[in-house]
Each structure stands twice: as structure tokens, then as C-alpha cells.
Amino acid sequence: MDIDVMKKVPVSEQDPQVRATNFDEVNLGYTKDEAVLEASRCLTCKNARCVQGCPVSIDIPSFISRVKEGDVEGAYNVISLSSSLPAVCGRVCPQETQCEAQCVRGIKGEAVSIGRLERFVADTAKEMGIKPQLPADMVKKGKKVAIIGAGPSGLTCAGDLAKMGYDVTIFEALHKAGGVLVYGIPEFRLPKDKVVAKEVENIKALGVEIVTDCVIGRSLTIDDLFEQEGFSAVFIGSGAGLPRFMNIPGEQALGVFSANEYLTRSNLMGAFSPDSRTPIMRAKKAVIVGGGNVAMDAARTAKRLGSEVHVVYRRSEEELPARKEEVHHAKEEGIIFDLLTNPVEILTDENGWVKGCKCIRMELGEPDASGRRSPVPVEGSEFTIDCDAVIMSLGTSPNPLIKKTTSGLEVNKRGGIIVNEAEMTSRDGVFAGGDAVTGAATVILAMGAGKSAAKGIDEYLSK
């Protein structure tokens, strides 16, 4: 195979026309030959800048040089030192703004495709039956740590603590572990059985117990965990919380959903399959409001359920917060972007069903304090998009449950849990991380927080 060293080795993808009608994974991943070829583009830099771009500091040159040699197990072991969910991160990390943004190859040409290589290693290791191992010299600590929430932050914190010798139990409110990885991110980007369930199995194989159907704050409180259940420390990784709405007229209409509801029905409850017992609306024409990853996922899900899809976003293409790749994939699949547009009212028919979304055109004004140019409405530019569903994807506000049922737990103005450098909250022995602290962010940042909390908890319990 000839290669242009300036460019990434391309990866095969399902044809856009075909994939827009199924829920199979879009990106098919590198073959071994492709991976070795791509790995050979890495310069194995001494002070590798890419590592600084990775929130969990994976030793990227080291794992890539093992791929070059065809040593997948070795590569997997290097990654495992820093990350417990490589098959997930290789798929959904915003690499272009993290590790790959720093890669020296990117100065003149395209960065090394670190994410695809990471995915290749994780997937191949899985096929070969390689699993993360407990360190041979691990000594049981004889102390119990409770983790609230089985999302990326909780799973990572649990895995790290188990490797240090703690007895770890995760309490998860839903019937399935994975957090946003199971209920939010769709099958076509992150397969549930093939990838997420396997990563969860790996964590369990380290001795971590996962109790599903247990809502902390209701079924058990944090005080119960300490007093009745004998835990010595607690980590809160409960995620981002309740969806926001716009407070415009018509928002209670039939056919208006939050992206969280729509995606949860499709992903967690499997409603995309005609065999599922959970209903989901298969709209003729759906308007998705928002421009983040969540909006792209909702849009591409609606497309696959047979809708014509419009993404309505109030700023311009440059400001779209979603990953470039997602926007690109969405466009290829035929999703229409109505940019610099904002909904002002949802119109309903006589039975209360959505029949249109009244929008106004926006233009970018002067840059504000944050340097972003804020959109302002263009007077008299209202127009209507006919549609029968509107899916709101405007971010979330924190779930008040744990705060309300835990005395002495301080939160900031926005409701995020306040933590110190060791990720400890205002309550002694209670740590927190991930979206519950930062508000909606990324998988890898949540994992990074889970890791650093595991360290913090170890220090706290070793005192």
C-alpha cells in the first residue's frame, strides 16, 4: 500500500446512504495492515506533545511503537496503565481538539490518527481475549469504597481503586451500567453489546461489584453508606442531570422531546428496533434545536428512524460545539443545517400535536466578554419550518437529588458539586467528579476526574 505520510490512512466507513437507514456502526475501524501503516507515521517524539493533549496522559508514542511492531498486547498494556475504557475513548474522544491537536505531524500535514489506533488496539485485544489485570503485587487494603453512578467517571474510579486493592461497589440508578455510554450515545457510534458491555465486564473482572436499580439519595443515602454499609469513602459520579428547555410557547406540545428522552428511549430501551416494547416517535420531519454532540446524536437517530431532519442552531457553523467528525457524518447522511436560526415558538394543531417550528434568523454581534460573538435576532425575519417533532438539545442543569439528601455537600451557583485538588467535596471522605462537578463535558474528562479521585481517595484512606 502506498501512503502519503502527510495524510492519515483513511478508515473504511459504511456508505452514507446505507448507514442512514441502519443503526450499525458507521466507522468500521482499521485493519491490522492499516493500523501498522498509520502507526509508522508516528515519529515517536521524545517529549511527545500529544501526551500533554490527553487528559489521562496515555503514553502515546510508546503504545504506537508497539502497534508498529505488531505487538497489540504490549500496546494494550501501555494504554491500560492510564485508561480503563480505550475502546470507548478511541471512538468518542474529541481527538481533534485533544491528543491529535498537539501532534507534531499536524503542523505540516494531518496528525497521527491516535484515536483510531487506540480503538484498533482495544478492539483487537478484546478479540484476542486480553483483559486488564490486577497488579501481581497488589495487597488487599481491607477497606470499602462506594461509587455512585456507573458512567465513565464512576467506572474509571472503581477500576483504579480495585487495582489498588480496595473493595469497590458501584451503585447505579438505572437497570444497566454505563451512564451516557448506554443511554445517550447511539449504537451507530458506540456499540452497546460489543463495546460498552465488554468494558463494563472488564471492570467487574477486577473485582468491582455493580449494584443496579439503586438510587443514592433514595434507596440509600450517603450517610447510610458510611454508617450502615461500612464504606470508608464515597465517590459521586452521578452525571449532568435534567434537560433544559427554552421556555417558549408550545413547548409542552405533543411531539416536543428533550434529546435525553429521545435518545434514552432509542438507546437504553432499544426503541429503535421494531421489536422493542418501548414506544418512540418516528417523525416525518423533525427539528433538532442545538449544535452539540447530543444534538448530532439526536439528529442522526431521527434520520435513521425515517425522518427528514433539520438542525436549528443560533450561531454559525464555526461555532458548532459538536465534534467536526460528527457534523461531517451528519451532513453526509443528509441532515439539513439551518444555522444562525433560533426557534421562537412551537406551533400546534387542534389536537395539541406539533405542526411547525417558528424561527427567527440571527446574526453575530460584537464579541462579548468571553470573546465569542453572540447571536442577535434579525428583526422581522421570522419564518416557519413545518415539522411534526421538535427535539430540544440545550444542555442540562444538575440533578438536585444527591445535594438535597446529603447534608454539608456544597455546590456552586450552577449546581455543580464543589471539589478541591484531590477531588474531595466539602464533606469529609466524599469525593466527586465528571459531569456532576463540571456540568456536561466529555467522556475522557470524566475519566480523568475519576482517576484523580481514585488517587485522592487512596491518599485519604492511607492517612
Add this chain to the structure above:
Amino acid sequence: MFEIVKKRMLGPKVFLMDVVAPLVAAKAMPGQFLIVRADKDGERIPLTVCDFDRKKGIITIVYQTVGAETERMSRMEEGQCFADVVGPLGNPSDLCDLPIEELKKKKILFIAGGVGTAPVYNQLKWLHDNGVEVDCIQGARTKDLLIFEDEMRAVTKNLYFATDDGSYGIHGNVCVALQQLWDEGIRYDHCVVIGPVIMMKFACELTKKLGIHTIISMNTIMVDGTGMCGACRLLVGGEVKFACVDGPEFDGHLVDFDQALQRSRLYKTQEGELMLRLTEGDTHSGGCGMCS
């Protein structure tokens, strides 16, 4: 886990089940609910915790079969297990927060409609156990649909019945009954109404006119029940609230019932198809116009 240890048919389409669910039983308070999944492909169905035995770790649910999922649950037998039971969810009834002495001073009326009797029973029992005496109007379309009569009598001071067809108690719906009591000079200053949304709507219109502070329990559509999806939203005093974390009880005079009624119709057609598939199985031949 989650074994069904007792099953009774209380009336047409109404079932009672005792289920092993120690975490829920240990913490449940009146007003709270749980979510159950019949099997690993099941929907998440919210149901009120109707009773609990903390020592035995058993909870009681009472439900009416309205759609495919509750129909499927009703076909499960003693000894079988639900895939999931999670709870308690939502906030305990406001009444549980008040000092008992204060509760004793209040003149409290409960209004229960249909299977709304189950959640009302839990609250009545708790009040009764704490020495608080209250009245209750229990309504149904006809006598056969009244459930829990003996249990309800045991925990109320005055229990009134209202049937639409006059087959038992007062002839008329619960509003007619309340008006009749009021006209007889009986006064209340606090009312709790639980039942079908349409009944809660009309009862609230009446109690507003009569000046009785009124609490209702909202049975919106739900998915997770933990405050993540927003399916359970409703308008209370013009603000968006989430029944699973802010409720399920709300000030009945502030709830926008018309929108709640409308939203509850969301999946009607789709669920109707599922129900047909389930009840008629292979014998269903199409022609109803709803099948795809």
C-alpha cells in the same frame, strides 16, 4: 430477586402484588413510587408504593392493566420474579414532614379515584398509625370497581363512597360527593386527591371554589424516573417541573391539567398496536387501520 410472593385480583383489570424488594421497603414513605420492569426487555413502569413491610423487605403494588406492559405484568404469577424494581422514587408526601400535633389539628379529606385508592391507602395508613384521624371519599364508576373497602375502613374515620351509577354510596362522582358533604356543613382545610388526571382536574376546580388547600399526585409518562430524561415534565404555576424529582405531589391549584391530559396521550396509538399484538397474538388479522 424481586420475587412476586402474592398476587390477588382485586377487581376487573386490577391486580395486587407483594414483591420482595428490600431496598425499597426499607426506605419507602407514603407518596413515593417505584419503577418496575417485568422482564429484561420490559418498559420501565412507574407505580405507587401502596404498602410496605420493612421487616420482611416486601412492598405492595396495586395496578390496573391499561396497556401492553401492565397487561404483561398481570400475567406473571407468584414465584416469578420481576427483572427490576427500583425506588423509592419521588418525594414523600408533604404530610409526613409536618409535626403530628399539627396534623391532628387539621381537617383532612382524601379523595381517591379508581386505582388511586392504592396510593391513598398508604397515606391513610401512615396517618392512622400516627393517631391522625381523616376522612376519605372513594369513587368509582360502579360498585364492582371499588377496591380495598375493608382496608380503607380500618384506617379512616369516615369513609364515603361515590359511584357514577349509584350502585353504592352517593350517586355521582367524587365532586358530587364532596359538594354534598360541604352542603351538609362538613368542613375541611386540607385535601389530597389521587386518581385519573381528569378526576383530579375537576376535584381541584371544586376545592379551589371551596377554598380547600389541595395536593394531587401526578402520574405523568416517565422513562428513567431519576431526573435525567425530562419525559415527566408538566407546568406548575407556569413553570416547568419534573414529576419524578420535584413531585409526584404538587399543589393541585397550580397544575396545568389540560396540558397534562394532552401529554398523557402521547404514545396512545403505538401502545394500542402493541396491546393488540399481545392480546390477539397471531389471531390478529389487521384491518383495524392502526397496524403498520
